Amino acid sequence: MSKKVILCRCEDVTLTDVQRAVASGVRDLEEVKRYTGFGTGPCQGKECLRAVALAIAEASGRAPAAMHAFTTRPPLVPTELKYFAGPRQAAAPADENA
């Protein structure tokens, strides 16, 4: 059996990938996301964020509570483009997430 531990199943990011990122000096979830690509697939981090956060905490000797989640992007769940296509609907009450 392979000893490879997959933390992000969407993008095939392994425990070793995260440990290497930390060893190179990358520390925050935002940076590790951009370094390894974890959390950019269909689950958008919903499955892997905790596991990666714990792996970073362990590898960097920081408390898990000190980790900050990366920015959540819309939409809430993967959604077919056809539901947004078509004549412009009336302005939604919340057009912007800023």
Add this chain to the structure above:
Amino acid sequence: MKTRNPRPSHPGGAPGAAAPLPAAADIAIIGAGVMGLALAYNLAAEGGKRIVVVDANYLAWGASGRNGGGVRQQWSTEMNIRLMQESLSICAGFAQEMGINVWMRQGGYLFLARTEATRAHLEASIALQNRCDVPTRLIDMNEARQLVPELEVRDASAGDEAGFAGACFNPTDAIVFPWPFLWGYARAAQKRGVAIHTATHVSAIERRASGDFVLQTSKGPLIAARVVDAAGAWSPEVARLAGVELPDWPERHEILSTEPLKPFLRPMVSVLESGLYFSQSLRGEIVGGITLPSPRDREVRLGSRLRFLQSMATAMVEIMPLLGDVKVVRQWAGPYDMSPDGDPIVGEAPGAPGFYVCCGFVGHGFMMAPVVSRYYARHLLGKETHELFDAWSPKRFTAGGASGAREQMHIG
């Protein structure tokens, strides 16, 4: 004077997070986006010493980490065509040179034109591109559908507003995944002695009697003989710290990414009039954006809007209906760094000896950085100059500014 440069909400992280900031630099670069990092790398590779890069945030936080990764040679001026030929060739060798996978895919760019007027512009540009050995062709919708069978587009005819007047296709344009470019340039620059300090906010730039600059940063002062403002859409704020007024301004552009799909879409597809563009990355996702009418922003705004998702989905599904069943997984925004005439602003700022700018790239900074940084490094080291330093000089916005052919192709 304080800037509105966003301070990192949770400082720390690499690179250079733990190391102390050097006391002095020959050249201090503000902005660790692709432009600043590539410039630092090229300066060091050309023999420059004591190069320091500072950035308020982490790598890939700004526009360099938020763009669609297009690298094209279809431009409307000879200088831009030749520059982008060279940039593409640097991109093609990047993985080998830097030892990092940048997910480059040379699937071409297909530009669709709705109107006869746009088509006429394309024809003129294609003639120029062909003279520079870029193999762009003017094609009709029949051929466009042969290139991309999933497109449902037809030739324009009288009374048919949904048709297209023509298209152009260059098979040698490409896309890349932006993030590893930043890591690649950063690591290669560090190996050559460049100090990169992220999470390092510059709050003031003072000029000493000797002519040197003192940058007051969140990690202490940094004395620099010369300063390069490579802060992209934030460059006017940075320049203002040194008493320099720049004419560029930020414009929010939004972008989305879908779930990954089996490879099917070879070229980047773009509609010139609407600013729609989308491509399939080597990771399988469809990545793209569209231009929304937006008021001139006074500061960078990065919120995501439902309005963008609606416009983008409508435009994508109109020309490629099967995309209606594809799921969008993420949308985000990044700032274009707009210049008054659409051309970049590059060189020493008028009235501020030693203060250099590298900004105003109007959404093309990423694809231009590999080549522009190479010439900028040689220019700063006094080895060689290039016509771009005349064409893109910040002096053109002051009295008696330069004139010349201005770029017309600003999408994708």
